[in-house]
Amino acid sequence: MSTLPDRRTRKRLATRQRISDVATRLFFERGFDHVTVDEIADAADVGRMTVFNHFPRKEDMFFDQDPEARQVVLDAARNRDPHVAPIVALRLLAHRLVAEERPYIRFGDESSHFVETIAASDALKARARAIRDEMVNSLAHALAASVDQPADDIDAHLAASLLLAAWTVAFAQAHQDFRKNGAAKLAKEKFLSIVDKASTGIETALRDTLYGAIDRDS
Template identity: 60%
Template structure:
């Protein structure tokens, strides 16, 4: 009897998560650059090629929520209230993510063996690896391009629209600075509420600037 496609999908997702969990544990214990794919395969009790079937690069096991994060941004634009500008929609999204304690903006030290997208361990692991820092920059640029296309589409403009490119670049710069400063605050004071407040204050300030820069366009 063939395995139902949804069951196969669940098994595949479970396998992927198991590999990611094993990799996360090793990255936290040893540092990203001191862990090999063979180490991860052994820890996950799978073959080396199975690891690559799920994650083309070792960095993808660390940034395993990157695609999910992109989808959160895109979904906000897809579901945008026509009466609210795209820039304001993403500003409101930041506030909603904080209110919902989303893992992307949850500031915490991180439990042993666990690295959330916003934990201090996540940031420190990136800081300790030139490979991860390079990949983080590449992901930021990739997301900016995806958002630019989505912004243009949301107002019925063609991909490559200069105003959309400008808006996306400024939005990603704003969120990047806001996250970095919030993490620095948390590292120094271990106060999650203050870190969240700094994140939102910078997102709000940056969004105001972007609205001014894009005044007269459909994005503002």
């Protein structure tokens, strides 16, 4: 049975969210590179060490939704229906996340600010690349485990690399379209159309592996 967080946990989560919200507002207003940790601490009414207790790096305040997004993707790979091929399961996940309007797959003014802030900062671009590399490795391990293969299975790493590259392209293209026409609905459709097209190609390329087909032992 699930239980509600205790008072101390709720207070800690509320403090973390306040720091993140303040940091994001300042990053959007002034640019990531022009905001210091001390300024964030002052604006959030907390100490400098409190900020670092919640966010080891300044970049982590900007990418504060990354841990949740990673976990959702990894869970989809690990806990997929055995009658659904891994690549298909992740394609279906993209559709579900868009339908649920998860904050990390949204297309609107705030998400456009998010993308623009990354583009204006070398530090954020470097961290975004590192996150993608870390995620490729984690997803490859999750995919391999889901079909009882070793963590270093080359097909799993190929599948993870191709899938995340496709999602990255789809996300960037959808935001580019949103900036042109301001239509969130069309941006969602563009994102999913690219994900679908790429997933079909990846599934075909890996059709003779356990990642592009249903488990042979299921």
